[in-house]
Amino acid sequence: VHGPVHAHMPLWSPRIWNSISSGKHPKKHGILGFVHDEVLYRSTDRKVHALWNITSDAGLSVGVVNWWNSYPPEKINGVMISDHVIPGVTGERRLAHGAVEAPEGAPVVYPPDWQDRILAIAEGGPIPTDTPDPFDPGDALPAWVKTDPLSRAFRDDGRIVQMALAVDEELHPDLLMVFLPGIDRVSHWLWGNLEPEDLYPPRLRPSAEERRAGVRALYSYYEYTDELIGLLLARFGADDLRIVVSDHGFEDGVFFKTLTGQHESERAAEGVFFAQGSGIQPGGSARGVDGPLSVDDITPTVLAWLGLPIGADMDGRPAAGHDFGNIRTVPTHDTTPIERLRANESGAEPEVLERLRELGYIE
Numbered sequence: 127v128h129g130p131v132h133a134h135m136p137l138w139s140p141r142i143w144n145s146i147s148s149g150k151h152p153k154k155h156g157i158l159g160f161v162h163d164e165v166l167y168r169s170t171d172r173k174v175h176a177l178w179n180i181t182s183d184a185g186l187s188v189g190v191v192n193w194w195n196s197y198p199p200e201k202i203n204g205v206m207i208s209d210h211v212i213p214g215v216t217g218e219r220r221l222a223h224g225a226v227e228a229p230e231g232a233p234v235v236y237p238p239d240w241q242d243r244i245l246a247i248a249e250g251g252p253i254p255t256d257t258p259d260p261f262d263p264g265d266a267l268p269a270w271v272k273t274d275p276l277s278r279a280f281r282d283d284g285r286i287v288q289m290a291l292a293v294d295e296e297l298h299p300d301l302l303m304v305f306l307p308g309i310d311r312v313s314h315w316l317w318g319n320l321e322p323e324d325l326y327p328p329r330l331r332p333s334a335e336e337r338r339a340g341v342r343a344l345y346s347y348y349e350y351t352d353e354l355i356g357l358l359l360a361r362f363g364a365d366d367l368r369i370v371v372s373d374h375g376f377e378d379g380v381f382f383k384t385l386t387g388q389h390e391s392e393r394a395a396e397g398v399f400f401a402q403g404s405g406i407q408p409g410g411s412a413r414g415v416d417g418p419l420s421v422d423d424i425t426p427t428v429l430a431w432l433g434l435p436i437g438a439d440m441d442g443r444p445a446a447g448h449d450f451g452n453i454r455t456v457p458t459h460d461t462t463p464i465e466r467l468r469a470n471e472s473g474a475e476p477e478v479l480e481r482l483r484e485l486g487y488i489e
Contacts, residue, residue: 140167142373142421143194143305147176149425149440157195160482167195169208170469175459177425178202178303183462184434186300189293192286193305197472199236201465205293206236207244209305212282213481214474215248233467234474244289253284253291255353260346266339268332270384271315275484276343279308280350287354294361301428304358309351313376314485316344317387321378330386359402367403367431371424382486399424403431405448412445419445 144157152158156173160166172195178188179200188204190196197208211234235241261267261276283306290304319340323331332340355370362368374397379388389395399419401412414423422442429436430444435454444450482488 140194144172144176145421146371146373146424147178147193147303148172148174149177149422149429149437149442150174151422151441154439154441160487161479166475166478168197168469169195169200169466170198171195172464175462175464176200177428178204178206178301179462179464180425180429180434180437180459181301181432183459184432186432187297189290189297189299189302191290191293191302191304192307193303197234197474198232198467198469199234201236201467204297204299205240207240207289207293208234208472210234210472210474210478211244211289212248212285213477214472215245232470232472234472236467238467243292247288247292248285250285250288251281253288253354253357255284255350255357257346257350257353260343260350266335267316267343268319268330268336268340270330271340272384272484275481276312276315279311280347283308283351283354287357290358291361294358300432302358306351306354308347309372311481311485312344312347313387314381314385315387316340317376318378319344319386321386325378326380326386330380330384365404367406367428368401369424369428370398370400371421372397373421385486397421410447413447415443415446 140157140160141152144155145151148155154174156171157167162171175183178190179202181188182203186203188202188206190202190204190206192207192209192211194209196206197210199206199208214234233241235244259277259280261273261280267273286304286306290302293299294302318326318330319332319337359368374389375394376387376389377391377394378386379390380386381388381390399412412419414420420442422440423445424442426436426440426442427445430450430453433451435456436444437457437459438455439458439460444453479488
């Protein structure tokens with residue numbers, strides 16, 4: 127993929143991914159974190175139209191897979207697989223071995239006739255790749271590393287790509303949006319193996335063997351993610367626009383007592399933006415109109431590339447250095463109601479919260 131660019135990105139994934147998908151700052155889109163009033167943010171908390179709403183309203187077909195705060199799923203012109211699908215399946219398995227009864231869940235996929243098909247993928251194994259699970263058995267990793275959530279991340283990312291491939295195979299949508307969370311989860315646990323040991327307390331200093339194993343596992347996961355992205359990109363043509371974006375970088379630091387990677391400082395607030403497609407020069411770089419490319423610029427860039435108007439109330443603007451032709455604007459895209467499926471509990475909420483606690487995002 128050509129054209130890397132460092133883009134300033136504020137911290138915390140839900141804020142970032144909703145900024146990416148709306149072209150607006152959190153104060154406008156309304157998603158300020160993972161939880162509010164001790165409950166998870168939902169799609170119903172988003173105050174503005176997202177990229178999938180704007181493109182659907184324009185008559186384009188859309189696939190959205192595992193995007194943050196996409197539960198309850200929205201009625202788009204295509205398929206929306208919410209971020210509650212895989213945690214819901216995992217949670218049901220945990221509950222089957224425990225003493226708690228799962229609440230009756232609401233639909234987690236739109237349209238509902240896709241739900242059984244998607245749940246069958248979620249309940250299956252990971253997608254076949256050349257990379258084996260680097261955390262199985264994982265004996266040589268540092269003693270404080272919990273391999274169960276890392277292996278789960280490996281399986282989950284594979285399932286997410288399988289879902290996306292199923293959507294693309296049947297619909298070949300004009301816009302496909304996929305979120306893979308595994309890099310973040312694995313880097314939180316293993317990043318310290320790349321850093322000098324004197325940055326950590328003695329209890330979090332790996333032996334030489336553990337360090338080598340940690341570095342191998344981390345690099346292996348990046349290679350695995352690259353394979354998964356390659357499976358998605360293989361379905362796109364030379365004239366299609368392909369974008370790979372991260373929500374932040376990583377740095378050394380003790381996080382939540384056992385995690386050795388974090389993204390708290392300004393230096394870790396820069397993510398990456400890779401783009402490839404018609405009119406994008408290999409080896410070039412993208413930039414914002416007034417400085418570094420921002421997360422807010424991504425949705426306006428995609429809209430301009432599709433020939434759709436930009437909302438004048440968006441904080442972002444199309445990336446500079448690319449000829450989009452005549453860029454049109456409208457005052458706002460927030461003019462139509464956003465229809466969603468019913469919004470009672472999905473049954474996945476306890477598992478989603480547990481995963482956030484594992485990473486120290488919430489207490």
